[in-house]
Amino acid sequence: MLKSTRGIILSSLVLLGSAVAVVLLVDPTVFSLPPTYEDDQNTETRVERNIIEPTLLYGMVVDSLHITEDVVKRNQRFTDLLSGYNVKAEIYRQFHFVPRQLFDFRKIVSNKKYTVISQRDSLKTAKAIIYEPNPIDYFIFHLEDTLLVEACHREVVTEERTITGVIKSTLSETIEDLGITHELTNRFVDIFAWQVDFQRLQKGDKFKMIYEENLVEGKPIGIGEIKGVYFEHFANGYYAFPYDQGEGLDYFDERGNSLRKALLKYPIEFTRISSRYSRNRFHPVAKVFRPHLGTDFAADTGTPIRTVGDGIVLEARYTAANGNYVKIRHNATYTTQYLHMSKIASGMKPGVRVRQGQNIGFVGSTGLAKGSHLCYRFWKNGVQVDALKVELPPSQPIKDESKVAFQQVVTETTLRLNAIAFPLVETDEAIASGQ
DSSP: HHHHHHHHHHHHHHHHHHHHHHHHHTTTTTOOOOOSSSSSGGGGOOOOOOOOOOEEEETEEESSSSSEEEEOTTTTTTGGGGTBBOOOOHHHHHHSSSSTOOOOOGGGEEEEEEEEOOOSTOBEEEEEEESSSSSSSSEEESSSSEEEEEEEEEOOOOOOOEEEEESSSHHHHHHHHHOOOOOHHHHHHHHHTOOOOOOOOTTOEEEEEEEEEETTEEEEEEEEEEEEEEEETTTEEEEEEESSSSSSSSEEEETOOBBBBBSSSSSSSSOOOEOOOOOEEEEETOOOOEEOOSSSEETTTEEEESSSSSSEEEEEEEEETTTTEEEESSSEEEEEEEEEEEOOOOOOOTTTTOOOOOOEEEEOOOOOOSSEEEEEEEEEEEEETTTTTTTOOOOOOOGGHHHHHHHHHHHHHHHHHHHSSOOOSSSSSOOOOEE
């Protein structure tokens, strides 16, 4: 009887398990139904939110603020930039105590960017002003409870580039087609200035270059080191290899001879020569034939003029014929003069020592001049000569102790330059490419 009862119970359990299995197969949600609550009124209401990322500018959250971006106008003072904004009188007083080592208010420059961050109130209460003297540096002036000045710097990323091109008419046009900066053009010209007459290039001349480009937030801001150049002019090849012998980076040919001379060839960024040295030139203003013992460079008013070499200022003044001009003695042999400036650079006066490449003034048309240009004059041993044809001694070649290391630079750079293919010239116009 007991065994029979056990058999019945086991049979019942088996049948019940089979029934459950069938139900699960038909409706698997039977044992996973959502819970029910006796009193829905006592449960908390669930709140769902989308988190919106805040907008950051100069490290500040600016979602609910007003942003004004502008550039400094001519003759504006720093406090003028806050005209129309509500700034506490105490903050203005604190401006006087900012150390000049941190920020010199006298040196704000026109056309430089500034940004004012203000509240969205009827008074336009200023929260901060940011001044950017260049693409890398910027200064944040916090203007709320007390003045706080932050000197900030953006990260500079350096990337290596290569470029190659074939001259179609002038270097300037080819460079423009490539879409690269005037700075790179000028650096390239300065390297080969005494080996190649860039005013007389011929169609078909070609070049290759490896260089560094500096970027801030993905935007180019300038050129770094030029790491190698090959230039082919009238079927003659010229190489330029960088090397530092302990006195700064210089450029040399494959034999270790310096490509740099004692003086720069051009006193201005690469531009068109509008009138050359001549013993008998028709003067466009005086309307007579007379010697023109200088070289005229056509350029826009305000273009910076640089001294071609180290030296001492002999004269920096105005005359009726020369206009504003500066005259510099470089050594016992060479003297140069720069005429018709719109403005002489600050600090230029007799006795002041200047360094090669230093800004000494700006292109203009003062004095006996027609049109904006620079007249550049050159003396050798007290006699005026053609600045573009004078023979100058080269700078120091590669020293004996540096020859092995330099030769390694030559070998590696030559291989890299040779691996860069010139663009194919399929038509009468040159094709240029860069990457």
